[in-house]
Amino acid sequence: xLHAAKRLTCCAGLAVALSACATTGDGSGHAxxxxxxxxxxxxxxAPLLLLAMPPSADFQDVxxxxxxxxxxxxxISTFMVSGATTPGDLAAAITRSSPTCLVLMNxxxxxxxxxxxxxxxxxxxxxxxxxxxxxxxxxRGSLKNATGIAYEVPGxxxxxxxxxxxxxxxxxxxxxxxxxxxxxxxRQKKLASREQIDLVAAEVGKEVDAPGLRAALHTxxxxxxxxxxxxxxxxxxxxxxQFLDDTxxxxxxxxxxxxxxxxxxxxxxxxxxGSFAVVPDHEALGLQTAxxxxxxxxxxxxxxxxxxxxxxxxxxxxxxxxxxxxxxLKEDALRHIDRALE
Amino acid sequence: LGGASTLFEPSRLYIxxxxxxxxxxxxxxxxxxxLARSAEKCPTRTVASFPRTRRLTPLGLxxxxxxxxxxxxxxxxxxxxxxxxxxxxxxxxxVLEQTLQKQLPGIAVTVFGRFRDFQDVVATRRxxxxxxxxxxxxxDHTKPTLQGxxxxxxxxxxxLVSAGGTQPSSLSGKxxxxxxxxxHDGTQAFAASVLKTSDLKVKRVAKIEDLxxxxxxxxxxxxxxxxxxxxxxxxxxxxPLAVHELPGARVGLPAxxxxxxAARDTVVRSxxxxxxxxxxxxxxxxxxxx
Numbered sequence: 067x068l069h070a071a072k073r074l075t076c077c078a079g080l081a082v083a084l085s086a087c088a089t090t091g092d093g094s095g096h097a098x099x100x101x102x103x104x105x106x107x108x109x110x111x112a113p114l115l116l117l118a119m120p121p122s123a124d125f126q127d128v129x130x131x132x133x134x135x136x137x138x139x140x141x142i143s144t145f146m147v148s149g150a151t152t153p154g155d156l157a158a159a160i161t162r163s164s165p166t167c168l169v170l171m172n173x174x175x176x177x178x179x180x181x182x183x184x185x186x187x188x189x190x191x192x193x194x195x196x197x198x199x200x201x202x203x204x205x206r207g208s209l210k211n212a213t214g215i216a217y218e219v220p221g222x223x224x225x226x227x228x229x230x231x232x233x234x235x236x237x238x239x240x241x242x243x244x245x246x247x248x249x250x251x252x253r254q255k256k257l258a259s260r261e262q263i264d265l266v267a268a269e270v271g272k273e274v275d276a277p278g279l280r281a282a283l284h285t286x287x288x289x290x291x292x293x294x295x296x297x298x299x300x301x302x303x304x305x306x307x308q309f310l311d312d313t314x315x316x317x318x319x320x321x322x323x324x325x326x327x328x329x330x331x332x333x334x335x336x337x338x339x340g341s342f343a344v345v346p347d348h349e350a351l352g353l354q355t356a357x358x359x360x361x362x363x364x365x366x367x368x369x370x371x372x373x374x375x376x377x378x379x380x381x382x383x384x385x386x387x388x389x390x391x392x393x394x395l396k397e398d399a400l401r402h403i404d405r406a407l408e
Numbered sequence: 409l410g411g412a413s414t415l416f417e418p419s420r421l422y423i424x425x426x427x428x429x430x431x432x433x434x435x436x437x438x439x440x441x442x443l444a445r446s447a448e449k450c451p452t453r454t455v456a457s458f459p460r461t462r463r464l465t466p467l468g469l470x471x472x473x474x475x476x477x478x479x480x481x482x483x484x485x486x487x488x489x490x491x492x493x494x495x496x497x498x499x500x501x502x503v504l505e506q507t508l509q510k511q512l513p514g515i516a517v518t519v520f521g522r523f524r525d526f527q528d529v530v531a532t533r534r535x536x537x538x539x540x541x542x543x544x545x546x547x548d549h550t551k552p553t554l555q556g557x558x559x560x561x562x563x564x565x566x567x568l569v570s571a572g573g574t575q576p577s578s579l580s581g582k583x584x585x586x587x588x589x590x591x592h593d594g595t596q597a598f599a600a601s602v603l604k605t606s607d608l609k610v611k612r613v614a615k616i617e618d619l620x621x622x623x624x625x626x627x628x629x630x631x632x633x634x635x636x637x638x639x640x641x642x643x644x645x646x647x648p649l650a651v652h653e654l655p656g657a658r659v660g661l662p663a664x665x666x667x668x669x670a671a672r673d674t675v676v677r678s679x680x681x682x683x684x685x686x687x688x689x690x691x692x693x694x695x696x697x698x
Contacts, residue, residue, distance in 0.1 A: 134524040135592060223621055230644045260624055262646040349522060350614035353588065357612055360592065376625045378618045401499040402617070 103129075103144050106137040114141040115359065116165035118156060118175045121146050124348050125171050128197065131352025132169070136359060140166075147174060153181035160192070167359060167367060168194040170214075176205065183210055193362055193369035197355050203374050204249065213362075213372040215354055217346060218250070220376050221265060221296055222257040224326045224344035227382050228294065229263075231342075231402055232324065233394030238264045239326075240286030241296040242279060242303060244272055266290045274302045276312040283313065287321040297340070299328040315339060322392050330383045335407050341393070343383040350379030383407065486516075489536035489671035493519040494526035494544065495662055496587045496616045498640045499689055511686050512678045522614050523588045536671035539679075542660030543598060547590060552663035553672065554679055556692030563658040564691065566602055567638060570630040571623040571647045580607045585622040585631040588612040599632055602657045620645055634659070636691055662690050663698075 103121070115136065119125045133142055145159040156178045160168070170176050176199050183191060196202055196214030206212055221239065229236040239258065243251050251267050258265040268282040286292050297303065297314065304310060318325060318339070327333065327340035334340075354375065362369055381404040389395055400406060491512070497504060505519035518535075520526035530538065530548065537553075538545065545552060555562050568584070586599045592612070600606040611628050613619055616637060622628035624647065633641065638651055664679055666672045680695055687693055 131522075131524065134528065138592075220621075220625070222624055226620070226624075226644060257624065260647060347614070350618065353522075353524075353612065353614050356592075361609075375627065376621070378621045378625075378627075379614050401503050404500055404502070 103146060105142050105144055106133060108141050112139065112141045113166035113363075114143055114163055115167050115169055116143050116145060116159065116163050117169045117171070118145045118147055118159070118179070119169075119171035120148065120175070125198065127348035128171065128352040128355065131349040132355050133352075135353055135356030139363075140359070147172075147178065149174075151178060153178050153185065157182050157185070165192055167362060167369075168192055169355065169359075170194055170196045171198045173199045173205075176209070180208055193367040195355060195358055195362070195369065197351065201250065203253075206374055211368075211370045213358070213369040213374055215351065215358065215375045215377055217377065218299070219328060219344050219346060219380050220257050221254045221326075222261050222263065223377075223380055224296070224328075224342070225258060225263050225294065226261055227344060227380070227402070228324060228326060228342045231384065231396055231399035232389055233396060234324070234392075235293050236263065238266055238290065238292045239294045239296050240266045240268065240283075240290060240292030241298060242268050242270055242282045242286070243298055244270060244274065244300060244302060246272075247298060247300065265296075266292050276309055279303065279313045280317055283317040287317060287323065292323065294324050294326060296326045297328070297332070310339065324389065324393055330405070333383050333385050333407060335385050335387050338385060338388050341385050341388050344380045345383070346377050347379040347381050351377060354378055381405070488514055488516045489668070489674050490516045490518065491537045491539060491664075491675065492526065492530055492535040493517065493539040494523065495519075495540060495690065496589060497689065497691065498616055498637055504689065507686055507689060508682075511682050514674055514678050523591055527591065534667055536668040537664055537666045537675045539662060539664050541589065542663050543590060543594075545663060545665045547594060548665075550665035550667065552698045553666040554664040554676060554695045555698055556661040556663055556687075556690060557694045557696055558661060558692050561661075562696070563660050565635045566632055566654060566657040566659055567635050568603070568630045568632055568652040568654055569623075569638065569641065570650050570652070571626075572650070579603055579605050579630075581609075582629040583609040583611055583627070585611045585613060585619045585628040587616050587619065587633075588614060602632060602654060602659070604656075623647055623649075634691070661692050664695075 103126075117129060117132075119129060129144065136142065143159075143163045143165070145156065145163075147156070156175075160182065168179070170179055176196055179194065191210045194209065194212040194214075196205070196209070196212055198217050199205060199214070200217060202214050202216045206214070221241070225236055225239055241251065241254075248269070251265070255265045255267065266286060268286055270278050270282050283295070286295065295314075295318070314325065324341035325332075325339060327343045328345065329340075330343045330345060332340035333343045354377065358372070358375065362372060365371070382402075383405040384403045384407065386395070386403075386406045386408045389399075491508075493504070493508065495504070499507075501519045501521035505517055508519065509517045515537075518529075520529070526540075538548070538550065542552060542555075558564070584599060584603065586595055588595055590598055595612050596610045599608070599610045611622060613622065616633070619631040619633060620641065622631055624645070630652075635653075642649060664675065666675050676697070682690075684693070
């Protein structure tokens with residue numbers, strides 16, 4: 067009896083402790099758990115990697131997987147970046163730790179590092195690996211001795227995943243884009259063509275209004291007869307709920323084609339819009355980042371000679387009802403979807 | 409391209425989603441306005457809460473370790489033996505876990521999707537049994553109690569697949585994609601052993617479906633996969649593929665190691681009772697006792 071009571075007490079204590087582990091936040095209002103940052107014990111003589119990153123959960127997921135892969139070979143020092151961090155703070159962290167390589171996560175961190183490079187333009191820069199930033203291919207030109215992994219999921223990955231779960235054809239995919247996405251779209255066209263998928267792109271202006279977007283979508287659907295629509299992760303194409311109703315939903319109501327999106331929240335069977343979401347797999351991104359570090363290590367850390375990589379791993383979310391009723395599900399489709407919503 | 413202010417910020421949609429839950433469109437649009445001001449502070453961020461299976465925060469893991477030392481090994485709370493599974497199959501880990509759990513009600517089944525997650529947890533919480541391929545059991549110095557077989561063979565052939573219709577004439581200096589079966593060093597050694605050369609660059613991926621992008625993006629010259637996976641690969645892709653058989657590239661089929669002798673009978677009996685469909689998912693059609 068006493069023993070059982072002890073175990074109960076222990077379990078209750080465990081629950082309290084574990085819940086305490088999950089309460090650290092970044093102030094962003096998200097309810098996801100953010101782990102306190104503890105770097106692995108230092109190993110004498112091992113080269114040091116300096117991770118500069120924001121504290122929120124997705125970055126922690128990448129960090130956790132990255133550390134699991136690299137901790138035997140490298141020392142790790144984590145520098146948390148917040149809105150209050152200055153280029154001087156980052157410079158001090160770099161000076162203090164003298165890293166063999168930097169790992170920089172998100173646009174704000176890269177902006178700080180760019181300022182650091184500008185302020186130390188005559189000095190030799192340590193190699194830097196950049197992850198979880200927008201448009202890394204374009205951004206890289208503004209950094210010295212840097213490479214990394216693009217964050218945008220290539221369209222071809224999403225299209226091939228969708229093609230492997232639905233019976234309807236996925237041969238022509240329509241996409242609306244703004245001028246700043248032009249180079250990105252050109253790269254996507256080439257990648258999609260390798261999988262015999264035509265990416266039919268409709269350019270709209272820098273600023274997008276509902277009639278303009280709707281006209282572009284209508285042309286893709288009625289004129290170009292695309293099989294699938296792909297919604298880019300671009301604020302101007304999404305704006306707000308009313309805008310979505312007036313554009314995407316209005317056009318998709320009359321043309322039954324699947325909509326591929328890049329965020330899971332747009333896939334909701336109760337208010338159907340996105341049919342299939344494809345998002346980065348952050349733990350796998352940690353592994354890919356670690357592999358990139360090992361590659362650089364074996365090539366004398368010439369980061370500038372290493373091409374920016376594309377993300378290899380994704381997670382998929384599907385509106386199962388929409389896919390089944392309108393496009394037909396393949397027999398083993400459920401085996402290949404990470405999250406099926408009904 | 410400096411700021412992220414004009415890029416899509418998924419957290420805005422998270423707010424919209426929350427607002428819709430409350431059926432207040434107005435609150436939703438207010439949230440959009442507020443977030444527009446803070447957008448450039450935020451990275452592109454996914455707000456999905458995927459089932460975060462078998463992952464703990466470092467502190468949580470530490471607390472759990474202390475507790476498990478006190479509470480004993482990783483028995484299920486209801487006293488059922490525990491089975492930890494790590495197999496790279498062409499099926500999502502959550503689907504495999506549901507399928508196995510349904511077939512094995514007398515066992516608490518946990519399926520791991522990544523080698524590191526599996527390795528970390530097995531090292532700290534000893535399960536009653538492990539279902540994995542023999543090279544992984546060897547790594548843990550455990551011997552199979554049950555060995556899977558298909559068509560009378562307890563191994564499967566691995567093949568090398570490349571895009572473009574032709575195989576590289578020599579593997580020397582080439583990049584080969586492999587699923588992370590055994591960690592950085594172990595997977596490198598595995599690939600070198602199967603391909604009979606160490607003069608190659610191994611690109612590890614987390615999941616078997618991540619190998620196709622290596623070929624699509626020309627990030628690898630070839631990928632190393634079990635022969636049984638070729639069919640699914642050719643169904644998924646329109647890339648012209650060249651499949652090259654590798655003499656002697658044989659890897660053991662899934663096997664079960666029982667770590668706690670008291671659980672042996674339950675584990676063996678339960679796994680031998682798997683139906684044909686589940687065995688087929690595991691890539692076997694029979695078990696043999698060892």
